[in-house]
Amino acid sequence: MRLIPTRAWAATILFTAFAVLPFLAVALDDSYLVVIASRILCYAIAALALDLILGYGGMVSFGHAAYLGIGAYAVAILSRAGITDLGLHMLAAIAAAAVFALVTGAISLRTRGIYFIMITLAFAQMAYFFFVSLSAYGGDDGVTLNARSTLFGQTILEDDTALYYAVLVLLIGLYLLAVAITRSRFGRVLTGARENPVRMQAIGFSPFRYQLTAFVISGCMTAIAGVMLANQTSYVSPAFMNWHRSGELVVMVVFGGIGNLLGAVAGATIALLLEEWLAVLTKHWPLLFGLILVLVVLYSRDGLSGLFRRRR
């Protein structure tokens, strides 16, 4: 007997819940709900992207916030130049992220384990300090965006609910893309290289090319999250790429269960909700949050998704 819905069912339920959420917000007359949920969805995209390389590729990037920042600054810089189209913002963000990921990934992937973690962190810190020193865009303080990106010339995303649905559509699309990738030929090589790189070489694969490609895909997906996050907050600063934030992304992935794409979405959701709720309860909320994380990791090595899995 299977008590557990298959992954497709779980995904359908979760995304349907997100889709009806704005109606709930109207019913409760709580417009803040849509705002926080938009934020959650942006982070869900980033966590999903990170899980692709962390969970499936075994690459623990501790600098993924850099890509959030790259996406966000793409919006800020292009907007100031008078280019407001969301599609162009996306293109610029993806291109910049691809270049950054290609260069830093090619170097980082020469190392393993703790060194990989440290070197990705170092590159993200370099990006952070680059934008801190960028005084034209407010340096440390960042810049406020006067308007959100436009869609086909329309200012439709100024509406919080419209923005929310735009992020949701992106999340669902990227989730389906990520699932397809993990099940593809490429995904098999990526996972195999995590399991046993020497074995993969001995059957004729060079893991590096596949790992680097995955690293770039993940960076680009995270930059998309950054574009939407900048629109959601209407504010861009180097804090987007702070190393705390890279750590939070790793926590979300671990929370949801490493190597479980839907878990990453759930992990981002629950981590941010906990943060909201615990912050109301006490100003010492990080302590409580840490405790919960420890318990989840101790009792379910597969994170939250493991709690729902059939015991064998």
Added chain:
Amino acid sequence: MNLLEVRNLRKSYGALKVTDDLDLSVEEGELHAIIGPNGAGKSTLIAQLSGQATSDGGSVRFDGTEMMGRPMHRRVRVGMSRSFQITSILPGFTALENVASAVQARSGSSFRFFSPVAEERDLNDQALAALDRVGIADRAFFNAGSLSHGEKRQLELAIALATRPRLLLLDEPLAGTSGAEADRLIQVMRGLKGDVTLVLIEHDMDAVFALADRVSVLVYGRIIATGTPDRIRDDPQVRAAYLGEEEGT
């Protein structure tokens, strides 16, 4: 013609010369066994030939082409494949997926991102055939990590076969297998003779003398004798250096 031509191959770990100016010729189609005491440098030689380990010097020519400096994955692609003395599999994959990955590596690009690889009939059929050949087709859908030690050894050979090698370097394929499993693997190797050129490292002397066309004896990083099994069995130098302990048998 010699399919594999090794000249002056060298490798040291610190002061230890593990491969000491080694020469070796393997004819196309033969099963060439390499025997030698523990620590003689047999596994290191396989690692050097396959490209897993770098060499300090010398030449490794495969089918006339110099292989020195080529990484392992590129040697596999031209037909040099190897198995590991210490089982090396993808434990989280099923047995079938382990072998199908090897088929995938030589059939088309793996930069394909959208269609599910598990549904590629061609890969799965070839993988199943390889599993069947080594006698573990009934384990196809088991996680490789959960197989018994002997079954893992059989899987190891199936993976190597699935790369469709012209030259197969086998590092103690029988180590740790039960009698029945060993018989099956010996039968598979016998079946490969003629189609695939084999370099077999093995401590099981009965298997070696039953299978080999020629035998080379490796001691302290050097080949001290090469010849037919009968010649090697009777060679006094070999007996002194290596077979002495088995005099009574």
